[in-house]
Amino acid sequence: MKQPECDSCQEQCEHPQAICLAKEMVLPDQEAQELAELFKMLGDPTRVKILQVLSAQELCVCDLAAVVEMGQSAVSHQLRLLRNARLVKYRREGKNAWYSLNDDHVIALFQQGLAHIRHS
């Protein structure tokens, strides 16, 4: 077994080797933060529904509001968050703003997530 190398393990830790191994592999702050941001964006039922229905077709704001049964304003606020997170894009056509997924990665996450909650 290799010896712990990080300084902080020499004094106070209960199980220095385990800690050092863990410290070597743990995601750096920024990446952990970004990953958490991504999951946080998927961590709201309204946004879940929005993203899910957008995976099948482009929809405008008032349609989305009808589908998820929420006010137009609430949906619009959520869409802004999803836009900022680059999870959705939109195009303007006359009075309507048509939203769609920016890429399909999110769908893979949904599928994994659904698989998890469905048999666990």
Added chain:
Amino acid sequence: MKQPECDSCQEQCEHPQAICLAKEMVLPDQEAQELAELFKMLGDPTRVKILQVLSAQELCVCDLAAVVEMGQSAVSHQLRLLRNARLVKYRREGKNAWYSLNDDHVIALFQQGLAHIRHS
């Protein structure tokens, strides 16, 4: 094209067909809720780190606190959430409580998530 079938589409909606198709496929409330809960659980950098290091080895509370550089109490609170969500399990051995992942599904989600943030 098939006609819209859901009642609510007959009156107010802007694009009834799109809405009806979406309504037919949208996740039911409870499932959207559960999925959101799962992602919410992954939506915090501390928990992200905890789960990630637990994917490699079993660790006790004070070790986890050292690795994620947070107080023992904070870690303990987070572990309770993760326990309630059945994402981690633990066994007591003397004075220590050794935590580990309950299953490996979460890791798949992390990998998907990392893939997403790393090239997007």
Added chain:
DNA sequence: CCTATATGTGAATACATGTTCATATATAGA
């Protein structure tokens, strides 16, 4: 039984989040 150590937890705090309301902006059509 007493002490030291590891862990769990309630209360308090600060902060983040989601929705609503009112209103602003943008566009189409008269």
Added chain:
DNA sequence: TCTATATATGAACATGTATTCACATATAGG
């Protein structure tokens, strides 16, 4: 230009969340 409709957004509010502090519980070893 004026009106109607779709969308965006700021402010306010209520609720949720993460951390800290103080303390409770549990266990090992005198």
